[in-house]
Amino acid sequence: MHPTTLMYTSSLLLMFAVLLxxxxxxxTSLPLNNDWASSxxxxxxxxxxxxxxxxxxxxxxxxMEAVTSSWTWMVTTTLDITLSFKFDHYSIIFIPIALYVxxxxxxxxxxxxxxxxxxxxxxxYLLTFLVAMLILVSANNxxxxxxxxxxxxxxxxxxxxxxxxxxxxxxxxxQAVLYNRVGDIGLILGMAWLATNVNSWDIQQMFILxxxxxxxLPLLGLILAATGKSAQFGLHPWLPAAMEGPTxxxxxxxxxxxVVAGIFLLIRMxxxxxxxxxxxxxxxxxxxxxxxxxxxxxxxxxDIKKIVAFSTSSQLGLMMVTIGLNQPQLAxxxxxxxxxxxxxxxxxxxxxIHSLNDEQDIRKMGGLHHLAPFTSSCLxxxxxxxxxxxxxxxFFSKDAxxxxxxxxxVNAWALTLTLIATSFTAIYSLRVIFFVTMGTPRFLPLSPxxxxxxxxxxxxxxxxWGSIFGGLLVMLNINLFKTPVLTxxxxxxxxxxxxxxxxxxxxxxxATLTSKQFKVTPLRTPHHFSTSLGFVPAIIHRQxxxxxxxxxxxxxxQMVDQTWLEKTGPKAIANATTPLASATSNxxxxxxxxxxxxxxxxxxxxxxxxxx
Amino acid sequence: MNPFILSILLLSLGLGTTLTFAxxxxxLAWMGLEISTLAIIPLMSQxxxxxxxxxxxxxxITQAAAAALILFASTTNAWITGQWDINFDLHFFPxxxxxxxxxxxxxLAPVHFWLPEVLQGLDLTTGLILSTWQKLAPFxxxxxxxxxxxxxxxxxxxxxxxxxxxxxxxxxxxxxILAYSSIAHLGWMILVMQFNQQLALLALxxxxxxxxxxxxxxxxxxxxxxxxxxxxxAKTPALTAITPMILLSLGGLPPxxxxxxxxxxxxxxxxxxxxxxxxxxxxxxxxxxxxxxxxSYAMTLTISPNNLNATTPxxxxxxxSTLPLAISATISAMLLPLAPATLALxxx
Numbered sequence: 001m002h003p004t005t006l007m008y009t010s011s012l013l014l015m016f017a018v019l020l021x022x023x024x025x026x027x028t029s030l031p032l033n034n035d036w037a038s039s040x041x042x043x044x045x046x047x048x049x050x051x052x053x054x055x056x057x058x059x060x061x062x063x064m065e066a067v068t069s070s071w072t073w074m075v076t077t078t079l080d081i082t083l084s085f086k087f088d089h090y091s092i093i094f095i096p097i098a099l100y101v102x103x104x105x106x107x108x109x110x111x112x113x114x115x116x117x118x119x120x121x122x123x124x125y126l127l128t129f130l131v132a133m134l135i136l137v138s139a140n141n142x143x144x145x146x147x148x149x150x151x152x153x154x155x156x157x158x159x160x161x162x163x164x165x166x167x168x169x170x171x172x173x174x175q176a177v178l179y180n181r182v183g184d185i186g187l188i189l190g191m192a193w194l195a196t197n198v199n200s201w202d203i204q205q206m207f208i209l210x211x212x213x214x215x216x217l218p219l220l221g222l223i224l225a226a227t228g229k230s231a232q233f234g235l236h237p238w239l240p241a242a243m244e245g246p247t248x249x250x251x252x253x254x255x256x257x258x259v260v261a262g263i264f265l266l267i268r269m270x271x272x273x274x275x276x277x278x279x280x281x282x283x284x285x286x287x288x289x290x291x292x293x294x295x296x297x298x299x300x301x302x303d304i305k306k307i308v309a310f311s312t313s314s315q316l317g318l319m320m321v322t323i324g325l326n327q328p329q330l331a332x333x334x335x336x337x338x339x340x341x342x343x344x345x346x347x348x349x350x351x352x353i354h355s356l357n358d359e360q361d362i363r364k365m366g367g368l369h370h371l372a373p374f375t376s377s378c379l380x381x382x383x384x385x386x387x388x389x390x391x392x393x394x395f396f397s398k399d400a401x402x403x404x405x406x407x408x409x410v411n412a413w414a415l416t417l418t419l420i421a422t423s424f425t426a427i428y429s430l431r432v433i434f435f436v437t438m439g440t441p442r443f444l445p446l447s448p449x450x451x452x453x454x455x456x457x458x459x460x461x462x463x464x465w466g467s468i469f470g471g472l473l474v475m476l477n478i479n480l481f482k483t484p485v486l487t488x489x490x491x492x493x494x495x496x497x498x499x500x501x502x503x504x505x506x507x508x509x510x511a512t513l514t515s516k517q518f519k520v521t522p523l524r525t526p527h528h529f530s531t532s533l534g535f536v537p538a539i540i541h542r543q544x545x546x547x548x549x550x551x552x553x554x555x556x557x558q559m560v561d562q563t564w565l566e567k568t569g570p571k572a573i574a575n576a577t578t579p580l581a582s583a584t585s586n587x588x589x590x591x592x593x594x595x596x597x598x599x600x601x602x603x604x605x606x607x608x609x610x611x612x
Numbered sequence: 613m614n615p616f617i618l619s620i621l622l623l624s625l626g627l628g629t630t631l632t633f634a635x636x637x638x639x640l641a642w643m644g645l646e647i648s649t650l651a652i653i654p655l656m657s658q659x660x661x662x663x664x665x666x667x668x669x670x671x672x673i674t675q676a677a678a679a680a681l682i683l684f685a686s687t688t689n690a691w692i693t694g695q696w697d698i699n700f701d702l703h704f705f706p707x708x709x710x711x712x713x714x715x716x717x718x719x720l721a722p723v724h725f726w727l728p729e730v731l732q733g734l735d736l737t738t739g740l741i742l743s744t745w746q747k748l749a750p751f752x753x754x755x756x757x758x759x760x761x762x763x764x765x766x767x768x769x770x771x772x773x774x775x776x777x778x779x780x781x782x783x784x785x786x787x788x789i790l791a792y793s794s795i796a797h798l799g800w801m802i803l804v805m806q807f808n809q810q811l812a813l814l815a816l817x818x819x820x821x822x823x824x825x826x827x828x829x830x831x832x833x834x835x836x837x838x839x840x841x842x843x844x845x846a847k848t849p850a851l852t853a854i855t856p857m858i859l860l861s862l863g864g865l866p867p868x869x870x871x872x873x874x875x876x877x878x879x880x881x882x883x884x885x886x887x888x889x890x891x892x893x894x895x896x897x898x899x900x901x902x903x904x905x906x907x908s909y910a911m912t913l914t915i916s917p918n919n920l921n922a923t924t925p926x927x928x929x930x931x932x933s934t935l936p937l938a939i940s941a942t943i944s945a946m947l948l949p950l951a952p953a954t955l956a957l958x959x960x
Contacts, residue, residue, distance in 0.1 A: 577899065581781035588728055592670050595725040596677060602722055603681070603712045610708040610761050 004058055005066040008087040011055045012138060015048045015095075019131050023124060032120045037113075038455075041123040042106040045130065049099035059092045060477050067140055067204065079195055086140035086203065089478065090267060090332055094137055097336050100466065101256050101343045102130050104459035108347050109248035111455035112354060122162065126252060129155035133257050137264065142191050142201040145265065149187065149229070152258045153180045159253060160245040172241035175541075179238040183228015183262070190221030207271045215272050219279040222269055223286070230262030230316045233290040237537045239313050240297075243305040247350030250305060255312045255346055256339035263319045263331055270328035281411065284324025288414035288421075291317030293534060295424035299431070300530040303360050304349045307432055311386065312342055314421055321418055322401045325408055329481050334397035336474050340466035341385035341393055347463065348379040351456055352436060355449040362432065367441035372451045376437040378460045383429035385467040387500045388422070396471035398422075400484060402496035407485040422496055423503030430507035613658050624651035625745065632749040638686035638696050642679060645717070645749055649675045652746065655738050656730075667733025671742075674716060674726040681713035698756050707760040711768075714757075717750040719791075720768045720798055721775035728779070728791040736836070739787055740827040743794050744820045751801070751816055755809045765806045770892055772799025777899025784838050786830050789903060790823065793862055796900050803893060804877040807884050810958045815873035817958075822870055822944040825858045828937040832930075838907055842916035847925045851937075856908035857945040863901035869947035872954070 001009075022040040026032065033039070058064070069084035106126065113119045129152060136148025153176075161173030195201060198209045226232065231239035242254050253259070266273070266283070273279045291314045298310030315338050322331035353360055355372055369376045381392070388398035402422065405415055451457065491498075532538060628648025635641045649672070657668040689706035690696050702710065712723070719727035731739050758765075776796025783789045797819045805812040829851060830836065833844040845852045861870035874897060881890035910916075947954065 577778070577781065581778045584775055584779040585782040588725055590729060592673055592726070595674065595723070598725065599674075599677065599712070599716055599723045603709065606708045606712055606761075606764055607705065610704055610764065 002066075004062060004064045005068065005087075007058055008055045008066050008092075009068045009070075009085065011051055012085060012087075015051050015099075016131065016134070018044050018048045018051065019127060019134070023127055023131070026120070026124050036120050037123040038107075038110040041127055042103065042110060044127070045099060045103045045106050049096060049103050052096040052099050055087065055092050056096045059087075059089065063479075065089060065092075069140070078199055079201070081141065081143050081201065083144065084140040084202065085138045087138070090264070091138045093336060093474065093478070094264075094332070095134060097339055097466075097470075098130075098133060098137070098257055101339050101463065102126075102252060104462045105248050105252045105343060105347065107455055108251075108350065108459040109246075111453050112248055112350050113246060122159075122246070122248075125155055125159050125162075126248070129159065129253065129258070133261070136261055140203055142194065142203075142206075145268075146187065146191065149184070149225075149261060149265075152253070152261060153177065153184070153229075156180070156242070156253050156258055159249040160242045162245055162249065166244065169244040172238070172244040175238040175241050179231075179235045180228050182235055183225045186221040186224025186226075186228065187265075188221075190218040190225065193218040193221065203268065210272060215276055216278050219269075219273055219276055220282070222265060223279060223282055226262030226266050226320070227286065228262065229265075230259050230320070231290075231313050232262075232286050232317065232320055233293050234286075236290065236294065236313060237533070237540070240306050240309045240533065241537075243303070243309050247305065247346055247353065250309070251343045251346035251350070254309065255342035259312060259316055260319070260335045260339075263316065263323065263335060266320075266323050267328040267332050267335075270323065270326075273323070274326060280324050280326055282324070283320050284411055284414045287317045287320025287322075287324055288411075288417040289317070290314070290320060291421040292417040292424075293317075295421040295428070296530050297533045298428040299424060300527055301428075302363055304352065304362050304365070304432065304436065305346070305360060307362075307428055308342070308345050308349055311345070311425065311428065314425060315342070315386075317421070318398070318401060318418065321405065321414065324414070325401075325404050325410065327401070327404050327482060329478075330397060330401050330404060333471075333474060333478075334401060337385070337393040337397045337467075337471045340463055340470045341382040344378055344460060344463035344467055345382040345386070347456075347460055348375050348382060351375045351451055351460070352379075355451065356443050356447045359443060359447075362435035364442050365436045366439045366443070367437070368449070369437040371441070371449045374457060374460065375451050376433075378464050379437060380433055381464050381467055383433055385471075387426045387429050387504070388496055389500075390497065391472070393467045393469070393471035396475045399496050403488065403493065404484060406492040406495055407488050419495065419499050423499040423506075426500040426503030427507040427510070430504055431511065434507075434511040617654070621651050621655050624648070625655075625741070627651075629745060629749045633752055636698050638682075638690070638698060641698060641753060642683050642686065645675075645679055645682065645753075648746065648749060649679065652738070652741065655741065656734055658738075659735065663733040664735075667730045670726050670733075671730045674730075678713045678716040681709060681716070685709040685713060698753075702757055702760065704761065707757060708764060710757055711754070711760055711764060714750045714754045715768055718747055718754070718798055719795055720802060721771040721795060722768075724772065724775060724795045727795060728788045731787045731791040731794075732785060734787070736787070736827050736831040739790070740824060740831075743790060743823050743827070747794075747798070747816065751812075754802070755805060755812060758809060759806050762806055765802055766886070766889055769799045769801075769803030770889060770896075772796060772802065773893050773896040774899075775799075777896040780900060780903045783903070786836050786838065786841065786907070789838075789907065790826060793900060793904075794823065796896070797862075800874065800877055800893065803889065804880050808880050810955075811873065811876050811880055814876065814954065814958050817954075818869055818873050818944070818947070821940040822858060822862050825937060825940040825944050826862065828940065829855050829858065832932065832934075832937065838910050841907065841911045842914070843918055843922060844911055845915050846918060846923045848930075849926055852912050854941055854945070856912045858941055859904040859908045860901075861944045863904040864897050865901065867948050868945050869943065872948055872951050876951075876955070 022036075022044045025040065065086075065088040067084060067086050067088075069082045071083045072080060073083055074081040106123065109122070109126070110119075113122050116122060132148050132151025132155060134148075136145055136152060139145035139148060157173045157177045160176050161169050163169050191201065194206055194210075197213060198206050200206055200209065228235045239254060239259065243250055245253075273283075294310045294313035294317060298307050298314065301307045301310060315334070319331045319334050319338075322328070322334065352365065352368060352372065352375060355368075355375075356365060359365065385392040385394040388395050388402075390399075402418070405418055529535070625648055628644045628646070628651055631644030631647065632641050633644075635644060653668055653672055656671060657664050685706040686696070688709070689702050692703045692706070693700065716723045731742060734742065773796050776792045776794075776799060779795070780789050780792035783792065797815065801812045801815045801819075804815070830841070832851060833841060833847060835841045835844065844855075857868060861868035864870045864874040866875075874894075878890050878894060881887070881893070
């Protein structure tokens with residue numbers, strides 16, 4: 001084997017071994033020591049991150065990609081399924097970033113979940129999730145990807161419903177599973193189509209063999225899968241609801257890693273989508289709609305985690321837009337940079353929440369700028385990175401996307417929505433910072449504000465470094481596959497920045513209105529739309545169960561029990577036979593003349609008929 | 613009744629039917645029918661109460677009408693074809709008249725109306741004779757004039773089975789139930805008669821022990837309604853247990869002997885490529901089965917309450933002869949395995 005490939009595969013194997021070892025330890029019946037979480041789990045992830053830097057550096061110096069097929073799992077007459085790993089620049093760059101972010105989150109979680117008696121199980125779940133995510137990312141065939149896909153879905157369910165005594169948490173976990181399942185239908189549809197038409201689930205084989213085929217159907221399936229997993233409009237309500245889980249869960253799953261799995265799938269399959277205008281347009285419009293809608297919903301939320309969740313959703317929409325622009329690599333870049341600052345935003349929110357004694361409403365925070373300076377600084381840095389402040393992490397990816405959007409032949413409506421959503425990003429980010437860090441405190445006096453724990457500081461510091469330099473580092477070391485358009489009018493070049501600044505100024509103006517009365521009778525309708533999340537959950541979550549239950553009642557009770565087993569079965573026979581029986585026995589009137597007359601008539605009829 | 617008169621009447625009854633059996637001349641056949649009619653009339657009215665007399669009168673009028681028509685038809689046939697022999701085929705015009713007349717004699721729908729009322733007015737023994745013996749002579753004549761006017765025969769057959777089924781559903785009197793049962797069974801016999809007379813004969817030969825058994829059972833319990841039959845568990849427990857077998861055999865349920873004719877008939881009808889008729893006949897058998905089942909439910913499957921004194925009769929020995937009932941019950945319940953032998957026996 002070529003030494004580079006050897007390095008890649010052995011690193012991955014070592015990574016998996018290092019990550020799986022703590023999990024396997026938990027399957028023995030020995031009791032875990034109390035700091036198993038920090039001594040075993042977090043250390044494992046840290047080691048895995050350090051190990052993953054080796055293939056990363058090798059890739060950065062040689063630019064070599066590899067595919068390894070290890071073991072033939074199933075052989076059928078037409079389809080082979082092998083264990084095969086793809087080390088292309090997507091997975092080699094993403095794995096270290098994911099491990100870095102996970103390491104920071106796990107360290108944070110040792111502080112956040114400190115008082116939880118089942119903390120070791122929590123870490124076990126997070127580790128399992130991480131393993132599943134790595135399987136998903138490094139998969140070279142759709143079967144392996146599906147294993148990872150389902151794995152992250154299940155772990156998401158278990159982790160969202162961590163506090164399962166809370167009804168809302170259970171509902172949210174169920175929502176996550178159901179919406180993901182709807183997306184899984186799309187993935188399975190795509191897989192089935194590919195298996196039957198292209199006869200392979202291997203990525204390389206699929207790309208070659210599908211050159212001349214009409215790929216619309218499987219691509220629609222994959223887009224449906226991405227809609228489910230990455231919370232695009234239509235299957236989006238689960239993501240804000242997933243904030244019922246603990247903050248580390250939100251940071252890891254629902255901002256950096258799991259929700260990008262859908263986008264990642266589309267990035268992997270982008271060569272299939274290149275030539276299919278329908279799929280691209282669908283992605284574009286769906287992404288634009290998502291980003292706009294969720295940004296609108298984020299404007300009026302009062303729960304800090306929900307705002308960040310909607311922000312995640314909005315960024316996912318942006319990634320979908322990028323895929324719709326046929327720029328998968330820019331979407332991937334945004335995934336990488338977004339992981340840093342979004343995880344940091346969540347960790348900051350977690351720190352704030354714990355400091356204010358589990359208070360999540362931003363209307364009851366304030367003035368933390370003085371009381372938790374490090375957290376507020378990180379919050380600010382993260383928000384600036386999110387809005388695309390120049391030369392922070394988010395700028396490199398986001399600005400590139402907006403530039404690509406502006407300079408391509410694109411749906412004007414998608415363009416408008418995306419730009420408006422970008423400005424909304426600035427608005428709600430400012431809203432968070434204003435309510436949380438600025439002004440005077442609105443919380444109770446005896447709040448245990450303490451951010452001096454290294455378990456809090458170090459993760460935030462690491463992620464802050466990532467949010468500042470991450471974009472630059474990634475951008476410097478990769479070669480863009482598609483040459484970006486470098487010349488454009490100045491207005492277009494500055495469009496993203498201008499729009500964000502505009503949003504910022506608007507938000508500042510609006511923020512200062514909190515203590516003034518601008519209008520005597522304010523216009524409430526847009527506010528209601530935003531607060532009710534576009535009425536989508538209220539309508540969909542009631543209608544669909546009602547229809548299902550009604551259908552169930554109709555089928556079981558009305559159709560089967562009442563109709564088939566009563567009315568059309570026994571009762572119909574009884575109702576049909578009774579009149580006939582009464583008629584036959586009532587014909588016996590006892591008059592012999594009648595009988596003989598009938599006899600005569602029958603005789604005459606018979607004779608006449610037989611004569612003809 | 614005076615034993616001499618009784619013996620004259622019974623012997624005349626036998627004579628009449630035998631005469632019809634043995635004859636090859638239409639006039640002689642008609643004479644046999646008349647003798648048997650005249651012989652049974654006094655038997656019917658022996659009890660002299662109004663209901664019996666009414667039954668007798670109705671029976672006489674209908675049978676006389678039928679016999680007159682038989683005479684007319686055979687005379688017309690002699691006029692047209694020039695001969696009186698039964699073995700020669702009839703001309704179509706007297707054939708249909710003769711068919712209708714024999715239908716009236718036997719009690720086939722749609723000219724069945726006299727049968728329930730006549731049977732209701734008779735005591736069980738005479739009713740038994742009416743149901744079994746009196747069917748033989750017209751049946752044989754019917755067999756001998758086949759094949760005639762297929763659609764008419766099929767119409768008579770299907771209507772009889774349906775009327776037998778529907779009519780019996782609304783009855784609580786046992787004799788009327790048996791009357792409709794007779795109509796239904798005759799319908800089955802007629803259906804197959806145009807194709808295979810041996811099967812029709814088989815049906816009749818199986819039907820006679822079954823009806824005989826039922827009449828004897830009712831006579832043993834001296835019950836004429838379903839309600840009185842419900843007290844039979846205390847009088848004759850063994851008979852009460854056997855009765856459902858007989859009744860279900862009447863209904864044509866395998867593995868009892870009553871299944872044999874129905875099965876063979878359905879097979880023959882299917883072979884003759886009239887599956888629709890076969891299906892209708894089979895479905896109408898379900899109707900009959902329901903009221904047989906109802907009778908057996910009231911009699912056997914439930915134990916009706918009664919006062920203390922009425923629970924003792926079974927302890928006493930009976931003076932009535934049980935041998936005939938035993939034989940006929942065995943035949944009507946257990947003959948199915950001997951089906952091949954029975955069929956071979958009838959391949960005359």
